[in-house]
Amino acid sequence: MSFSIPRGTQDILPGESEKWQIIEAKAHDLCRRYNYREIRTPIFEQTALFARGVGDTTDIVQKEMYEFKDRGGRSLTLRPEGTAPVVRSYVEQKMHGWVNQPVKLYYTGPMFRYERPQSGRMRQFVQFGVEALGSADPAVDAEVIALAMEFYKELGLHNLKLIINSLGDKESRESHRSALVNHFEPRIDEFCSDCQARLDKNPLRILDCKVDRDHELMTNAPSILDYLNEESREYFKNVQTFLEEMEIDYEIDARLVRGLDYYNNTAFEIMIDGEGFGAITTLAGGGRYNGLVEDIGGPETPGIGFALSIERLLMALEVQGVDLMQEHDDLDVYIAALGEKARNKVPALLHQLRAAGFSADADYMDKKMKGQMKAANRQQAKYVLILGDDELAENKINVKNMEDGTQSLEPLENVKEKLMTGVTEKGEK
Template sequence: MKINVVKGTRDLGPKETARFQEIIDKLDSISYFYCFTEVTLPIIEHAQLYKRSVGETSDIVRKEMYAFEDKGKRLLVLRPEFTASIVRTFVNNKIHALIDLPFKVHYHGPIFRYERPQAGRYRQFYQYGVESIGVNSPLIDAEVITYGYAALSFIGIENVILKINTLGDDDSRNKYREIISEYFQKHIHKMCHDCNERLQTNPLRILDCKIPSDQEIIKKAPKIHDYLSLASRERFNEVTKLLDQSDIPFEIDQTLVRGLDYYSEIVFEYHYYSDEGKTLGALGAGGHYSHLVKELGGPDLPGVGLSFGVDRLVEVLKEIEEDDNEEDYNSFVLFYLIPVGDVKIEDVYDVLMELRKQGGYSYDMYHEKKPLKTLIQKAKKRDARFLIFIGEDELKNNTLTIKNMKTEEQMVVNRQDAKQVIRSLFFSSMREG
């Protein structure tokens, strides 16, 4: 019986995996430039971590977590987001007492949410993000936002619109929540089921509804900027001023609230639009959190972070590069060894192992006896740059016959000189392209 891949998950072949790794490598470079240090965290966490941080009423906790009870009767979940885990490790390890703050980290790994699969969205997907914890300053907010914009540009995504908003401080948000509840109470009978639920649990989340008929009602709702405290207004203005100074273009979107309860003050999203106006939604998003560290048992310190959906970044780059999307399951090889004549396959294998011990480059061979023409075709399918022929003369004279597949040039070299010659051939082939 054939067993299919689980709904909402997918296999990544060599080509797609290489795309992912290339993006991760480039994001690592930007993280290094901005002095973010990498951390690696568990995939499984206690469910209580997200109930306390993301919020009992959030869609993630109510509908989307992959939760299970282990043999010790502990309620665990597959990680649905990273920020709470980063804050947990910050608190667990008392990092605030060990370093000069802020605590600046980057991370990447799989995330699991039971959502409806759609274009660019999966139930297991990959995130890359950064967090800066411990310093309460608009400069930190602006730095993280600027990092995100620079990162997208660095990996090759230019048509980006940064949308920003502020949720204000506690007083601003509480006041606005009352106002917005009164407004939506008058219209809720015309709105969707989710909006009806959110009115009872978290009215601000109604602003995030994407149903067109509800959007018309949302557009006419009171705006949070009319209810901001002086401190929140000044903080938001300072962040936007810093973005202007860094030549970061942005749009203020007063309906932007994000789906996680721990956010306060600045929130933001990065959207890509193709030349035809096509979008996959937000490529990345984040915001400021004032109380999450304290809520999880640490000192009263703020933080700000963002994360990118790497799956979506891959989809956008494929569109930009007009990639044919055809997977190639052949693994790349630089030097392909081919037995000639009646030599034993084991003798060629010994040469293969000898070359691999020298390191530096990829070597491979076909591990069964086949006609010479067949083996050359197999090398071409692997996109080999060079063929190394091993026949009786080569074994007797301790030599290698190396052929450049692009130029058709062929040379005989002593095996004791092979390391230096192969290095020279590699760099010459790189110049040839």
């Protein structure tokens, strides 16, 4: 019997997994600089959390969730996104009572959506996201956007385009909602069944429809920007001012609504502009979600965040020719042994080197010396320690610098110091 990987998932093999580690290290370092702290939530949650938090009119809840019953008959769902679980934890763990506010959190981890797999879109995918809870200051909106933009730039991406919009506060959205209903209702039978259902539940989601996006009523639909009250207009203007002062370029798109029901006020997407990336050009998206904490049972708490796909990021890096492995560390030391006594000494010597902080490996396939040297070259070892029975009898070992070909015979007890100096000097060049 043979087995194959489930559709929409992937094995990340050595050679690729290092790229993920580099990206994750960048995320950790950047969030440290922005003073965001890591949170880890369960991979599955109560199904009701996503129906309540994400919105029961969204495609995620209606079509894409991996829902199952446990042995107690409880309905559980593999998390399709990260914000609702973070907010659930914020409420359950009473983070609103923490001394330091706003509470600034970030996460990385797998998400699950049952949709048609395609390039850059998997059924199991990994997101990096941040959430800032507790502040309604537009400066926090700008900070969250800046963090996302900086993440991409520090990894080497270019031709990025930031799109922003305001969805307004509750009052503004109600006014816009009425205008949308009046606009679409007379001809709603020309739209898909999803849009027809959304007309009463959430007409704003009609603007996000992929099926009817070319319908003439879409192009002249009422703009949310025409229905913003004075407070929402001022808030959006302040976000723009902060971005301009940070020298972050942006474009305003009144049709940007995002795909989740909980957004209000600031909404944004980061897109890649250029050839070779296919139809999916959005790299990251996010926005403000004042009201979500209350929907999940917590106190009135403003919040904003974003999420991005690591898989889509890797696609963009490949298209733009960014080599994350260029600065990836090669093997520090490879030990080549000749003779039974020398081979028996290798495990202890490897252990000592690894404990001292070196990346080190040796032959476990009983290769001849020539084969061992080829293996060291394939792994791009900086140094090869060559140990034979004769050298071992004298308590010495040959140290070969693989970059310049120089070789010296060193006492075994001095080899760590010799390597420490050499590896450090090579790292500084």
